[in-house]
Amino acid sequence: MALVTDLELPVLDYLAPDLNGERFHQVIAEVRARSWLATSPIGFIVLDREAGSYFLRTKSATFPGMRIAEMFEVPEGPLLEQMRRNILHVNGEAHGRLRGLVNPAFTPRAADGWRPAMREFLERLWAPLADASRCEFVADFAKPYPSLTIATVMGAPLDDAPKLHEWSNVIQGQFDPNMLTNERAKLERACAEFYEWASALIERRRDDPGDDLISTLIAAEEAGDRLSDVECMNLVLNVLVGGVDTTQSQLAHGLRVFATRPEQWDLLASDSELVPHAVEELLRYEPITPFTARLLHEEVEYRGVTFPADTVVMVCSFAGNRDGVEGDPEAFDITAARGPAKPLTFGAGIHYCLGANLARAELQEALRFLPQRMPGLELEGEPELGSIHGVYGLNSLPIRWNTA
Numbered sequence: 001m002a003l004v005t006d007l008e009l010p011v012l013d014y015l016a017p018d019l020n021g022e023r024f025h026q027v028i029a030e031v032r033a034r035s036w037l038a039t040s041p042i043g044f045i046v047l048d049r050e051a052g053s054y055f056l057r058t059k060s061a062t063f064p065g066m067r068i069a070e071m072f073e074v075p076e077g078p079l080l081e082q083m084r085r086n087i088l089h090v091n092g093e094a095h096g097r098l099r100g101l102v103n104p105a106f107t108p109r110a111a112d113g114w115r116p117a118m119r120e121f122l123e124r125l126w127a128p129l130a131d132a133s134r135c136e137f138v139a140d141f142a143k144p145y146p147s148l149t150i151a152t153v154m155g156a157p158l159d160d161a162p163k164l165h166e167w168s169n170v171i172q173g174q175f176d177p178n179m180l181t182n183e184r185a186k187l188e189r190a191c192a193e194f195y196e197w198a199s200a201l202i203e204r205r206r207d208d209p210g211d212d213l214i215s216t217l218i219a220a221e222e223a224g225d226r227l228s229d230v231e232c233m234n235l236v237l238n239v240l241v242g243g244v245d246t247t248q249s250q251l252a253h254g255l256r257v258f259a260t261r262p263e264q265w266d267l268l269a270s271d272s273e274l275v276p277h278a279v280e281e282l283l284r285y286e287p288i289t290p291f292t293a294r295l296l297h298e299e300v301e302y303r304g305v306t307f308p309a310d311t312v313v314m315v316c317s318f319a320g321n322r323d324g325v326e327g328d329p330e331a332f333d334i335t336a337a338r339g340p341a342k343p344l345t346f347g348a349g350i351h352y353c354l355g356a357n358l359a360r361a362e363l364q365e366a367l368r369f370l371p372q373r374m375p376g377l378e379l380e381g382e383p384e385l386g387s388i389h390g391v392y393g394l395n396s397l398p399i400r401w402n403t404a
Contacts, residue, residue, distance in 0.1 A: 001306040004044060007037070014040040014291065014314070020385040020392070024290075024318075029330070032319050037305070043293070043312030049341060052320035054302060055294050055313045057349035064295035064312060065089040065174075072180045078191035079184070083174060085234035088351055095350060101220045101227055102235055102354070105213055111357035113211075114153055118365040121148045126373060134380055134400040138252050142397070146247035149362055150240060155205060155212025160197075167194045168244035171237070175390045194240070198233045213239065243355045247362050249288040249386075249393030254278075254367065256397055257286060257332055259379045264334055269371035278334040279363045280343065284325070285332045287345035288392045290318040317344035376402035 010031045013019065019027060031038050031047065038045045046052050055061060066089055074080045083089060087098055104110070125141050135141065147165040151158050170190035173179035179187065202214055209215040217232045227235070258265040268278055292315045300307045307313065322329035325338040346353035353359070371377075377399060384395040 001301055001304060003306050003308070004037075004311065005308075007305070009037055009039045009044075010034045012038040012040045012045055014042060014045070014388075017387075020388055024388060025330075028316065028319050032322075036303075040314065043314050044307070045291070045314040045316050047316050047319040047323075049320040049323040049344065051302070052315040052317065052344050053348050055315050056292065056344070056347055056351070058294075058300065060298050060300050061294035061296050061313065062091055063088045063351060064293050067295055068175070068180070072177070074180070074184075077188055078195055079174065079188045081195075082171065082191045082234065082237060085230070085237075087235065087238050087354065091350075097225065098227075098231065098235070099350070099354075101225065102217060105216045105220070106354050106357055108357045108361075111361040114149065114358065115361055115365055117152045118145075118149055118362055119369070121145055121152075122365060122369045124148075126369070130373075131403070133403045134398070137255050137397040137399050138248070138394055139396070142248045142252040142255070142394075145251065145366065146244050146362060149247075149358075150243050153213045153239070153243075153358070154201070154236060155210050155214050156201060163197075164240055165244055166190070168240050171241050172245055172390060194237060195233060198236050199229070202229055202232055202236075239355055242353065243358060245391050245393065246288055247359050249391050250282065250286075250359070251363060251366055252394040252397050253286045253288060253392075254282045254363070255370075255377070255399060256379070256383050256394065257282065258371075259377050259399055261332060262376070262378065264332065265371055265374075265377050268334060268367060269375065272368050274334050275364050275368045278367050279360055281332060281334050281336070281338070282363070282367075283345045284321040284338065284343040287317045287321060287343060289345055289347075289390075290388050290392050291316055292344075292347060315344065317347075320344045374399075374401035 012027065012031050036046065036048045036051055038047060046055055065083055065086060069080060069083050074083065087095065090098060122145065125144060129135050129140065143165060144161065147161040148158060151161040151164055156164065167190050170186055173183065173187055202218065205212065205214045206218055209218065214236060217227055217235060220227055268274055294313045294315065296307055296309055296311045296313065298309050321343045324341055327333065327336045327338065346356040379398065380400040381398040383397045386393040386395055
């Protein structure tokens with residue numbers, strides 16, 4: 001067996017500040033053409049679907065969240081508590097117990113129950129734009145839409161939506177080395193504020209339950225086992241952090257991609273049956289989680305290569321999503337039959353994204369609503385793309401459309 005550190009592998013500078021947009025597409029294509037495996041400043045990167053699925057599913061690896069806490073010496077306090085309790089960092093029987101209790105709240109049917117609220121928010125956000133012909137899509141639409149949805153799902157006042165969005169974006173910074181180094185106090189404050197807010201909301205829902213997620217989690221029971229208030233509060237935090245910035249970013253990328261492909265936008269406007277296919281193609285083509293890290297806690301042998309314990313392996317869902325699909329994998333085509341393989345965008349294995357069904361429902365409702373109201377969609381200026389580290393989003397997306 002060859003030791004992975006002895007191999008001559010292509011280098012992918014994952015930390016390069018200009019690695020996004022079309023340059024990101026080009027770089028990944030070039031590296032993929034050379035090997036299924038690359039090296040980077042922070043670990044090894046696997047670039048095909050089979051390898052990606054293997055490392056996401058293997059019991060020999062875990063999400064390295066607590067290693068991050070150790071590396072950056074996160075002290076006792078709200079941030080460390082959140083990192084310890086994050087369902088991504090919980091494994092084995094403890095993880096199976098949590099997922100067993102909460103999975104019923106995240107089924108496709110449960111997500112479908114929130115679609116009427118999503119449609120109401122889409123109408124509300126469109127109202128001030130109805131007579132317009134341009135907008136800054138991130139600020140006017142992509143940012144508030146999932147925040148309002150998550151507030152409703154939680155059973156929180158809609159007035160709290162901006163606050164939830166702010167907390168979500170800040171707490172995501174636990175995966176950003178720069179923020180952990182330079183803005184630790186901001187992270188600690190956001191976690192503390194959220195815990196105080198969620199504790200009060202859980203107490204209110206315990207006395208006055210409704211049809212919301214928090215009430216469902218409070219009532220969740222399996223064989224006499226129930227969630228504690230601390231577990232409930234941290235699961236709500238996981239849903240917030242995983243369900244706001246992610247959906248915002250995926251929707252913004254969707255409008256960016258469609259704005260440069262008018263024929264695809266016209267197809268979507270003329271045939272709403274294409275909406276589910278369009279969402280899956282978007283998740284495949286421009287995943288907003290292009291890399292997912294795993295830390296090996298024991299030696300792994302795979303494809304004749306030995307990966308020592310403590311090796312960091314980055315699964316590139318962007319590359320994996322292009323592997324083994326039917327048709328041209330580099331083309332964005334909402335009519336293409338891509339085969340049975342699902343995108344790796346939501347992960348795989350026991351840590352498959354808890355809110356995937358809710359996110360799909362939000363994206364479907366948005367892409368059913370917008371095309372008929374934004375004919376002739378196009379960019380009005382250069383989008384301001386974010387970093388591929390963590391959640392790959394957009395800071396701004398200026399667009400215009402016809403008002404005829």
